[in-house]
Each structure stands twice: as structure tokens, then as C-alpha cells.
Amino acid sequence: MATKWWQNDVVYQVYPRSFQDSNHDGIGDIPGIISRLDYIKSLGVTMIWISPINKSPMVDMGYDIADYQAIDPQFGTLDDFKTLLAEAKKRDIKIIMDLVVNHTSDQHEWFQDALANPDSPYRDFYIFKKTNNGEAPNNWRGIFGGSTWEPVPGEDGTYYFHTFAKQQPDLNWENPKLRRAIYDMINWWLELGVAGFRVDAITHIKKDLDWASIPADDVDGLASVVKKGRNRPGVGEFLTELKQETFDKYDAVTVGEAYGLADSELEKFVGKDGYFSMVFDFSYMNIEVKNGDEWYRGRADWTPVDLRNAFFNAQEATAAAHGSLANVLENHDQPRVLSKLVTDPQYQTPQAAKALGTMYYFLPGVPFIYQGQEIGMKNFERKSIDEFNDVSSINNYETALQDGYSSEDALLAVNQKSRDNARTPMQWDDSECGGFSDATPWLAMGTDREGINVAAEENDSQSVLNYYQALGELHHDAEWEPVIVNGDFQPMRSLPETVVGYQRRLGQKVLTVLVNLSPKSARFSLVQTGGVLEQVGEVQLTKQRVKMSAYSAIVLGNKPEEG
Ligand code: GLC
Ligand code: CA
Secondary structure (H helix, E strand, O other): OOOOOOOOOOEEEEOHHHOOOOOOOOOOOHHHHHHOHHHHHOOOOOEEEEOOOEEOOOOOOOOOOOEEEEEOOOOOOHHHHHHHHHHHHHOOOEEEEEEOOOEOOOOOHHHHHHHHOOOOHHHHHEOEEEOOOOOOOOOEEOOOOOEOEEEOOOOOOEEEEOOOOOOOOEEOOOOHHHHHHHHHHHHHHHHHOOOEEEEOOHHHOOOOOOOOOOOOOOOOOOEEOHHHHOOOOOHHHHHHHHHHHHHHHHOOEEEEOOOOOOHHHHHHHHOOOOOOOEEEOOOOOOOOEOOOOOHHHOEOOOOHHHHHHHHHHHHHHHHHOOOEEEEEOOOOOOOOHHHHHOOOHHHOOHHHHHHHHHHHHOOOOEEEEEOOHHHOOOOOOOOOHHHOOOHHHHHHHHHHHHOOOOHHHHHHHHHHHOOHHHHOOOOOOOOOOOOOOOOOOOOOOOOOOOOOOHHHHHOOOOOHHHHHHHHHHHHOOOOOHHHHHHOEEEEOOOOOOOEEEEEEEEOOEEEEEEEEOOOOOEEEEOOOOOEEEEEEOOEEEOOOEEEEOOOOEEEEEEOHHHO
16 A cells, blocks of 8 residues: 555644743744644654634634735744744654635735725625625525625625635635635745645535525524535535645645535545545544534434444545545544543543543544643633633524523533633643743633643653653554554444444554443453553453453554564
């Protein structure tokens, strides 16, 4: 099997605002990232994905870009970024950026010009529609709630389209001039030396051009935009051109944020000559809620069997398409995994954090670690909606109230699912500002910091941090890396219901991963085990039997040719 240059990478996601402040303003920045490169390296990381650092009014915390080719002054300068590239390179770390091209900020000069002047050539860079009756062109509901249409001030009956917040107008990919401008911008970054991109919200770039209303799916009379503006026929033509005009020329790595992909489309997305190098496996990302976008609608009952079936199927479908997945437990859009997947708070322990890490780290594909995941950070409960920053949390809260939910229920839902859970500053030590800054952080620090910080964990051989470092070592171990990168994937479907397990096989070598995702212990028979490569919690092994305690995990390695 051909090994692509990025296939044995381990990726670390930096959310720059919350990673490390260097200039005392309570906001993380590029020099801060540079000062922590050795730390990142210690995790076995070979590539960093940085969430957007482009110039932005920060309505969606950088996912609303006002100038693609400028660094936001809050984060530093272009020279700082060049230094980051050089310092990372010295440590054999590649940098990938976030590519947000479904929309810009409403402050982008293209949009400002389009808004100011109906005859502006930039009007056709966006989606403007005029209706005769003055009402919105259709009943599509945006991802962050409310209509996707915003009236243009001073022009009766004219609206512009936005999939996300109203300050994030969608770009018109039907316009070849717009596409050209985007490709030139991408190539400019690739020339600068970035290794590739995490490609934001990319299945949204094609909309159904009938712009027709569809039956409402809720009391607001609206219907989710994902039905008419995500993963629609024709998206592949845009993605093929995008790849040919940019990524292919530089052998760049790309990771698609491609919500809503059917298995049958994996071949086109990540197969041989796919649009992207990989797409994220989101198969169980929203397992704990009924609706991943409108999550105030309630929690879902899920079991470890649902969870394992979700990623078993994703892996098998991707293997059938000869593609690769980017494996994730967390990102900047999700609550902390320990709070999400371990439902009983008394088990939200470092041990459970390690067990969860074990579960996904050895899957085929590339592991992505989100900052703070490697120290076992947890959600942070806020007492009032005023304490939230995230635009989607605030919008979801308001929509929930309009739908008749009580403010307590709405607040609970926001606390459980808010993106701010993952956005609290990185916990470097247990000082007031967590070693993140010496000024008040832009978003309050989490309260659960004792023992859950880098300084404490570096000195504790049993810590989550030490475990992630060990996982990194095993991933790059000469003996096991080929198995982890190229081995076959064999889901273990007949294990007890609480145990998530799979094997990786290459030639004679077998790697077995077992995780008991439950407060109850589990016993089962298992022939052929091999030596223990990693262990979390109490696991008893005899020749034929395994007994796993609550939230325990084990990685076994078998190399029969050696005896
Ligand atoms: C992606 C990003 C998210 C952002 C949205 C709009 O889902 O991960 O943070 O709000 O796109 O750009
Ligand atoms: Ca700063």
C-alpha cells in the first residue's frame, strides 16, 4: 500500500485565542504558540492545525474572515507567522491553516463594496436576491438558527444569504471570478510554506439553485439549510476544480470538514484522486444529542454499542473507498469529550480520559488532538447566558426560549453542548490565569484546574499528559508504526456491550485495542493476546479470559515471528 507523506502524522489543533498569550492582553497569539512548540513536540506531534488567525471582527471567533491575506493584529503579524513556520520546521512540525471559503465576514471589503453599491462587481461574489413581495426568498433556517436571509439596508425586498451567522455572508461559488480569487489566495499561502489546510464547512459551498422553499421541519415555519445547501449535486465539480487549481500543485494535505457525507460519497471525497486527503470522522461526534445543530432539542440515549458501531461503519466504509479519516475526540466546536462521553461525573477522571484517548488513537487514519484534551480538561459550567461568548450558543439559547423551553432548560442545554466548553484557555499551571496569561483572559478560565494542568501533570507519571506522550511514542515506534498506519482494521463486534475493541493487522503483527466504556466491569474470553503495550486502570489477563474494570483500557501487541 502506498504511504502518503502525511499518513503517519499526529496532528495537534491549536485554538489560538485560548492557547498562550505572550503580550499581556488576555488573548492567545502566534508568539505564544511559538513558545510552546517544544511542548507540542513532546506529544509526538508532527503537524499543527491552527484555527483561523486571519483578520476578523471575531463574531464567530475568526471563522468570519475580513482579509484572507492578513493576520489579525490580536494574533500578531505575518512576520510572526513566518517565524512560526520556521521554528516549527526546525522541530519537524508542519503547519496547516484553517481555510474558510464558504463565507467571509460581512466586514470583508468585497462584501462592503457589494453592500454599498447594487452595481458593484462584488455583488456577484455573494448571494443577493430580490423578491417582489418583500418577504425572504425562501424558508431555509441557518445552522446557527433563524432565517438564512438578511435584508439589505436601504433596499426594499433585497436580501443576502448566510448559512451561519448573519455576519458571515456566503460566497457565490457559481461565479468563476470568485473561484479564481479564492484559488489565488490559497496558492499564496501554499507558496508561503503551509503544508495544507483544514477545510471549513466545505460541503456547504453548493446550493440548490431553485432556491425553493421546502416543507417546514419545525414550528418556526423554516426548514434546515442542510437540506438545500449542504452536499448538494454539483458540489463535486467545485471541489475537483479547487483541488486541481491549488492543493494538487503543492502536494498539500487537506482535511475536509464534511458533515453529512453518505458512505457512497467517500470514494469521491477521499478515495484515489479524492477531493481531500482525508475527512473528519464525525460519526459519533453528536451522539449525545438528538440534533447536532439544534441541540437544545434534547439529549439522546446512546450506548457504547451505538458508539462503536458508528465508527466501525465509518472505518469500514472508508477502507472500502481506499480513503483515510481524520480521527477526533474533540475540537473547538464541541464540549470536552470527558464530560460528553462519560455521563456520570464521578467517573470523569484522568483514567477515563486516558481510556478515551486509547479508543481512537490507533484507528486507521490520522489522530487529531485538540488542545487540552491531552491533559483531560473538562466542561466548565456557567451560571448565566451572559457568561457565554459563542455566537451559536447564544443563538441556540434564544431559539430554545422562543420554542417554549424554560430558561433553566435552555441554560442546561447550552452548558452541556456549548462550544465555549472547549474554548476556555489552556491550563498550563494552577495560577490565577492558568499560565495562559497574566491579564484577565478573554474567556473565563475553567474552575476545575487542580491537578488538571500541564505543570502538575508533567510531574505525575500517571497523568493524562504522560499517557498522551506515551501514545505518541507508540504511534511512532519503529515496530508498531507500520501496523498503526497501514494495518487492516478489524472491528470486534462480539465483545460485551460496554467494551469497544478492534484489531489492527499487518503481516504477522496484531495490535489489539480494548476499552471498557462503563462504570461496570466486563469479562469476556479472548484467545491470542500478546504483550501489554499500554494499560489504563485495572485489567486482568489470563490466557483465555480478560476482566476489565470501570473505564479501563489495554493495548496488546502480538508479534508471533519473534516467539
Ligand atoms: C465550522 C467551524 C465552526 C464555524 C463554522 C462556520 O463548522 O468549525 O467553528 O463556526 O464552520 O465557519
Ligand atoms: Ca496576546
